[in-house]
Amino acid sequence: NIQGEMPERNDSTVTEFILSWLTDQPELKLPLFPLFLGIYLLTVLGNLGMIILILLSSHLHTPMYFFLSSLSFIDLCYSTVITPKMLVNFVTMKNVISYPECMTQLYFFLAFVISECHMLAAMAYDRYVAICNPLLYNVTMSYQVCSWMIGWVYGVGIVGASIHTFCMLRVDFCKANTINHYFCDLFPLMELACSNTFINEVFLLYLSAFNILVPTLAILGSYIFIIASILRIKSTEGRFKAFSTCSSHFSAVAVFFGSLAFVYLQPFSVRSKDKGKVSSVFYTTVVPMLNPMIYSLRNRDVKLALNKLFHKMKFHVSSSGRMDAVNVSLVTEFILVGLTDQPELQIPLFFLFLAMYLVTSLGNLCLIILTVLNSHLHTPMYFFLFNLSFVDICYCSVFTPQMLMNFILMKNSISYTECMTQVYFFCFFVVSECYVLTSMAYDRYMAICNPLLYNSVMSPKLCLNLMFGSYFIAFSSAVAHTACMLRLTFCNANTINHYFCDIPPLLQLSCTSTYVNEVVIFVVAGINLVVPTSTLFISYASILSSILRITSSEGRSKAFSTCSSHIIAIFLFFGSCALSYFKPSSAGSLNEGKISSVFYTHVVPMLNPLIYSFRNKDIKVALRKTLSSINI
Numbered sequence: 001n002i003q004g005e006m007p008e009r010n011d012s013t014v015t016e017f018i019l020s021w022l023t024d025q026p027e028l029k030l031p032l033f034p035l036f037l038g039i040y041l042l043t044v045l046g047n048l049g050m051i052i053l054i055l056l057s058s059h060l061h062t063p064m065y066f067f068l069s070s071l072s073f074i075d076l077c078y079s080t081v082i083t084p085k086m087l088v089n090f091v092t093m094k095n096v097i098s099y100p101e102c103m104t105q106l107y108f109f110l111a112f113v114i115s116e117c118h119m120l121a122a123m124a125y126d127r128y129v130a131i132c133n134p135l136l137y138n139v140t141m142s143y144q145v146c147s148w149m150i151g152w153v154y155g156v157g158i159v160g161a162s163i164h165t166f167c168m169l170r171v172d173f174c175k176a177n178t179i180n181h182y183f184c185d186l187f188p189l190m191e192l193a194c195s196n197t198f199i200n201e202v203f204l205l206y207l208s209a210f211n212i213l214v215p216t217l218a219i220l221g222s223y224i225f226i227i228a229s230i231l232r233i234k235s236t237e238g239r240f241k242a243f244s245t246c247s248s249h250f251s252a253v254a255v256f257f258g259s260l261a262f263v264y265l266q267p268f269s270v271r272s273k274d275k276g277k278v279s280s281v282f283y284t285t286v287v288p289m290l291n292p293m294i295y296s297l298r299n300r301d302v303k304l305a306l307n308k309l310f311h312k313m314k315f316h317v318s319s320s321g322r323m324d325a326v327n328v329s330l331v332t333e334f335i336l337v338g339l340t341d342q343p344e345l346q347i348p349l350f351f352l353f354l355a356m357y358l359v360t361s362l363g364n365l366c367l368i369i370l371t372v373l374n375s376h377l378h379t380p381m382y383f384f385l386f387n388l389s390f391v392d393i394c395y396c397s398v399f400t401p402q403m404l405m406n407f408i409l410m411k412n413s414i415s416y417t418e419c420m421t422q423v424y425f426f427c428f429f430v431v432s433e434c435y436v437l438t439s440m441a442y443d444r445y446m447a448i449c450n451p452l453l454y455n456s457v458m459s460p461k462l463c464l465n466l467m468f469g470s471y472f473i474a475f476s477s478a479v480a481h482t483a484c485m486l487r488l489t490f491c492n493a494n495t496i497n498h499y500f501c502d503i504p505p506l507l508q509l510s511c512t513s514t515y516v517n518e519v520v521i522f523v524v525a526g527i528n529l530v531v532p533t534s535t536l537f538i539s540y541a542s543i544l545s546s547i548l549r550i551t552s553s554e555g556r557s558k559a560f561s562t563c564s565s566h567i568i569a570i571f572l573f574f575g576s577c578a579l580s581y582f583k584p585s586s587a588g589s590l591n592e593g594k595i596s597s598v599f600y601t602h603v604v605p606m607l608n609p610l611i612y613s614f615r616n617k618d619i620k621v622a623l624r625k626t627l628s629s630i631n632i
Contacts (some may be wrong), residue, residue, distance in 0.1 A: 014173035032092040046071035046292030057305035063141040075288035078112030102184040114158030121215035128222035174567040331490035338406040350407035363609035364389035374622040379460040392605035395429030399500035419501040427478035435470035438532040445539040
């Protein structure tokens with residue numbers, strides 16, 4: 001390489017792939033289409049029905065069914081990642097999938113499949129504790145333990161998928177672009193590579209071994225102890241019933257892990273392509289369809305919940321059109337405790353947060369004005385910065401004025417309507433922030449890693465679509481949280497131990513079940529933290545990889561300095577959000593939640609203009625131009 005020139009990276013001449021059919025025999029395509037369509041519909045209806053049934057039935061709000069609802073969610077997701085595209089393949093002449101779509105499918109497929117492996121292990125452990133240690137079950141399988149186990153399951157899935165996808169992104173594809181599979185899987189893609197895939201094969205072998213063998217051993221160990229306990233049951237009928245249930249579970253696990261092991265634990269040189277496709281059908285389509293029946297629909301509790309639900313539906317239909325009174329809340333206003341109850345700290349904190357709010361407002365407002373007034377800042381990067389500044393001003397303004405009033409007023413009341421409105425707008429702008437930050441990271445990834453394609457990829461249309469997607473997801477999430485909050489009843493307690501109407505403190509005041517709310521928080525907050533975080537991780541990993549190839553030490557130092565600032569801001573925002581929302585409402589101290597909230601509600605909006613913009617040469621030039629034009 002010429003000194004000072006960045007080496008080429010993954011300059012792939014392939015921009016799209018062609019997916020093969022499941023079979024090359026044309027006469028089988030028409031019968032296979034309705035077969036797999038039927039399997040997919042059963043998968044969706046079975047798993048979606050299971051999730052809804054568990055949410056609506058209070059007697060199913062136990063660890064066992066918490067894991068089952070998560071398993072159903074994973075099955076629904078990873079089946080949806082693959083099957084619709086597969087069905088299209090049966091009815092179209094040319095089955096084209098673009099390079100970005102292929103990598104996206106690969107990432108989400110791996111994330112959900114790896115999560116499924118560890119979810120099955122978590123379920124086996126839950127049954128082990130229930131059968132072998134029934135007296136310690138409630139203590140051992142507490143809500144906090146279940147939440148941490150679910151967090152581990154999704155965390156391992158995301159890390160594994162990120163590593164595999166990152167390794168695939170570094171591979172070059174030259175001329176061959178026909179994937180001998182019905183979806184973008186690792187082995188068929190590596191067969192098309194025109195660069196060395198040794199690193200990919202090593203990671204594939206080790207990670208596949210870890211994600212298959214560790215859960216398998218955990219499941220095997222759990223079932224050995226379960227069977228040992230069953231053998232001590234004196235009743236022959238009881239033993240037969242227990243063995244029957246275990247054998248069903250074990251059959252599903254054997255089909256899932258057996259087909260996975262057959263595909264991923266073979267050496268690359270001896271594997272059969274067609275056998276790999278056939279075995280993939282089991283863990284991508286058959287197992288997600290069977291799981292609701294094996295784990296749930298044969299269960300007496302589920303049948304009872306189903307009968308109750310149908311009975312309720314019949315009762316409402318047969319009633320004389322009279323609407324029952326719902327959610328008649330006795331509380332008309334709430335009292336906000338504030339950040340601290342120590343009187344001597346109220347005045348100093350008032351001036352501190354007033355100064356932070358003024359800096360936040362002025363910094364972000366100046367950035368918006370500069371971006372609008374200076375034509376050389378009309379680029380994708382500053383378009384995203386413009387939106388970030390707008391979001392920061394808005395969501396900081398949702399609660400800071402109320403918080404400042406709390407420091408100087410004796411009684412800090414907020415009406416029920418105002419509180420719900422604050423919940424809605426706060427959720428909307430915070431979720432928007434997550435995805436705007438993600439869009440910015442993707443923009444920087446394209447600018448640094450694919451500079452020649454930057455202008456064509458980051459077109460105005462794509463930028464607008466990214467922002468529309470960010471605000472739409474935020475709108476949907478805010479509506480989901482607020483609708484769940486409106487269904488709660490608040491009876492006597494009305495003191496919110498927070499400085500604004502946040503979801504966890506409000507849940508503690510409810511005199512009705514908050515299980516549905518907590519599940520929605522865990523799922524929605526999980527998606528809105530995990531998806532952006534994993535995207536940010538992949539983007540910055542690629543950026544750092546490119547930076548390391550810069551020959552100039554000064555250039556590397558400058559680039560690392562900028563990236564470290566960005567990563568610190570992102571870590572503060574997502575870390576404090578995760579600390580607030582990734583634990584049950586009953587766990588931990590509310591004061592810790594208030595302190596962590598300060599970071600993503602005050603500190604990050606104040607730092608963003610400094611980190612992302614005011615250290616930027618273009619912004620300084622724009623500021624000088626604007627000031628000089630004012631002087632003239």
